[in-house]
Amino acid sequence: MSQASLQTVTGPISPDELGPTLMHEHLQIGFPGWEADSLRPGPNAAERFSICVDRIEEMKSQGITSMLDPCPSDLGRDVEFMARVAQKTGFRIVCATGLYKQSEGGAPYWNFRSNFGPQVDAMAELFVRELTEGVGDTGVRAGIIKVATGTGALSDYDRAILEAAAKAAVETGAPITTHTDQGTLGDVQQQIFTEAGVPAHRVIIGHSCGTSDNAYHLKIARAGSYLGFDRFGLESVHPDAERVASLVKLIQVGAGDRLVVSHDTVWCWRGEPFPPPVLAAMGEMWSPTHFSQHIVPQLKDAGVSDAQIETLLVDNPRRFFAGEKLRALA
Numbered sequence: 001m002s003q004a005s006l007q008t009v010t011g012p013i014s015p016d017e018l019g020p021t022l023m024h025e026h027l028q029i030g031f032p033g034w035e036a037d038s039l040r041p042g043p044n045a046a047e048r049f050s051i052c053v054d055r056i057e058e059m060k061s062q063g064i065t066s067m068l069d070p071c072p073s074d075l076g077r078d079v080e081f082m083a084r085v086a087q088k089t090g091f092r093i094v095c096a097t098g099l100y101k102q103s104e105g106g107a108p109y110w111n112f113r114s115n116f117g118p119q120v121d122a123m124a125e126l127f128v129r130e131l132t133e134g135v136g137d138t139g140v141r142a143g144i145i146k147v148a149t150g151t152g153a154l155s156d157y158d159r160a161i162l163e164a165a166a167k168a169a170v171e172t173g174a175p176i177t178t179h180t181d182q183g184t185l186g187d188v189q190q191q192i193f194t195e196a197g198v199p200a201h202r203v204i205i206g207h208s209c210g211t212s213d214n215a216y217h218l219k220i221a222r223a224g225s226y227l228g229f230d231r232f233g234l235e236s237v238h239p240d241a242e243r244v245a246s247l248v249k250l251i252q253v254g255a256g257d258r259l260v261v262s263h264d265t266v267w268c269w270r271g272e273p274f275p276p277p278v279l280a281a282m283g284e285m286w287s288p289t290h291f292s293q294h295i296v297p298q299l300k301d302a303g304v305s306d307a308q309i310e311t312l313l314v315d316n317p318r319r320f321f322a323g324e325k326l327r328a329l330a
């Protein structure tokens with residue numbers, strides 16, 4: 001039994017209680033500005049509730065018992081909604097504090113605020129509060145910090161949210177998970193966190209499956225962080241066949257203890273960022289049961305054992321949240 005406790009939207013648990021866990025799925029996402037689109041509000045609250053309950057029942061039918069919804073604070077997050085869904089389904093949901101990348105998050109607000117005080121401090125203050133006391137007056141506490149970077153060189157804003165995440169993680173001991181684009185800048189994220197004093201094993205470099213670059217994967221794995229292979233089914237971003245091949249390679253060299261899996265599905269969009277035909281074309285594969293139904297058989301065909309698959313789904317999320325150290329990887 002680990003001593004550490006972990007905050008879910010319905011209260012603290014031991015990481016041992018997680019069971020098979022998907023480490024990156026979303027009940028709902030709203031890009032800042034969605035509120036203005038009165039023409040296309042998206043599904044109403046009752047519709048969203050029933051969509052999310054159905055999705056979770058599908059996951060439960062595949063043996064999944066817990067998930068992390070790493071929606072940052074500025075992307076349409078609603079922790080009370082998450083708690084209602086968790087209560088209804090008896091499912092464990094961990095929510096996040098944090099901020100999204102400059103191009104698609106709440107940058108205008110935080111840039112405006114920075115006219116009147118240090119930006120990193122203001123962001124970190126929010127993260128710490130949501131981790132230790134709760135989100136607003138909901139009493140729901142975040143269990144992790146989520147931050148993100150875009151493509152190309154790291155922007156000043158994206159550096160600020162990474163530094164704020166590191167500051168809050170050092171102060172509270174909370175873990176961090178990230179978004180990366182096209183499998184880039186994950187190594188830079190890792191360096192910023194660890195140089196600020198965050199232990200590498202408290203970090204998941206998310207969407208690492210956006211590239212098949214084995215050297216990039218190994219660099220992050222050897223430096224002691226987890227890699228998120230967390231976009232299975234998102235063929236439009238990177239093909240699953242490549243994700244499977246990259247995952248197998250990492251397991252073969254002994255990095256299977258630092259990989260977490262998921263799909264990054266979004267069950268309800270606020271507003272209508274994708275025209276319905278585009279969303280439909282993203283297909284049935286972009287489902288939170290895709291890994292269990294379609295990827296596990298492919299891994300087995302490639303020689304991955306049941307025990308190694310259990311490590312991905314059960315042991316690694318537990319060890320990550322428990323804050324246990326990872327062994328050195330040759």
Ligand SMILES: [Zn+2]
Nearest residue numbers: 024026070264
């Ligand atoms: Zn995501």
